[in-house]
Amino acid sequence: MFKIVIVGDTGTGKSNLLSRFTKKEFHKDSKATIGVDFATHQIEHDGKTIEAQVWDTAGAERYKAITAAYYRGSIGALIVYDITNQLSFQNCAAWLRELRAHTDPSIVVMLVGNKSDLRHRQKVDVEDAKDFAEDNNLAFIETSALDATNVDLAFETICIEIYRIGACCPLSTVALDPPSTGAAARACTCACNSHAALMATCMQLACNL
Numbered sequence: 001m002f003k004i005v006i007v008g009d010t011g012t013g014k015s016n017l018l019s020r021f022t023k024k025e026f027h028k029d030s031k032a033t034i035g036v037d038f039a040t041h042q043i044e045h046d047g048k049t050i051e052a053q054v055w056d057t058a059g060a061e062r063y064k065a066i067t068a069a070y071y072r073g074s075i076g077a078l079i080v081y082d083i084t085n086q087l088s089f090q091n092c093a094a095w096l097r098e099l100r101a102h103t104d105p106s107i108v109v110m111l112v113g114n115k116s117d118l119r120h121r122q123k124v125d126v127e128d129a130k131d132f133a134e135d136n137n138l139a140f141i142e143t144s145a146l147d148a149t150n151v152d153l154a155f156e157t158i159c160i161e162i163y164r165i166g167a168c169c170p171l172s173t174v175a176l177d178p179p180s181t182g183a184a185a186r187a188c189t190c191a192c193n194s195h196a197a198l199m200a201t202c203m204q205l206a207c208n209l
């Protein structure tokens with residue numbers, strides 16, 4: 001089970017990205033989507049089934065009410081902006097800081113420019129978004145929850161990247177007892193041993209499986 005959190009300004013389409021991915025649904029009225037804490041969806045990769053548990057702020061971002069519990073245990077994240085709203089893009093830096101403050105450094109983060117169906121009203125330059133993503137070591141994609149462009153791809157890419165990083169570390173080489181302590185990391189004997197961030201992911205994967 002991979003816990004993935006979605007953050008970003010209100011109105012950028014977070015809840016609709018979640019409902020599009022997990023239910024193939026889109027809601028014109030955003031209020032209809034508020035209230036869901038998380039939804040799960042399975043993807044097939046490399047002959048295995050990966051279950052993504054995707055968390056939505058459920059409107060809490062309006063009140064700066066997102067708590068540490070929201071982020072806890074997440075190994076992937078989407079930072080969403082609206083391509084027609086420059087401020088929502090500028091605020092991604094703050095969302096990234098918030099994410100970094102509450103999550104493990106090894107978390108796989110993707111910057112998502114949503115509402116790509118509104119290309120004629122685009123305010124955020126794709127090159128600026130790519131630069132921001134590159135500078136901060138994030139993946140980047142533009143999506144549309146409305147017409148479904150790239151939505152599955154965004155979530156699947158995150159899951160596959162998490163899997164790929166973790167897959168370097170077979171469970172058998174990780175000490176599970178005690179879980180989630182430094183002991184597990186030290187006992188990890190695979191090639192990722194030299195990379196602290198990757199090791200942390202290995203630990204998390206081991207603990208979540």
Ligand SMILES: Nc1nc2c(ncn2[C@@H]2O[C@H](COP(=O)(O)OP(=O)(O)O)[C@@H](O)[C@H]2O)c(=O)[nH]1
Nearest residue numbers: 010011012013014015016028030115144145146
């Ligand atoms: N045109 C367009 N509208 C969208 C898209 N995604 C969400 N919306 C609309 O934007 C508004 C906010 O969406 P919502 O998912 O509630 O945003 P949240 O506040 O980030 O959860 C709603 O009116 C949605 O119908 C999209 O990809 N394209």
Ligand SMILES: [Mg+2]
Nearest residue numbers: 014015058059
């Ligand atoms: Mg919402």
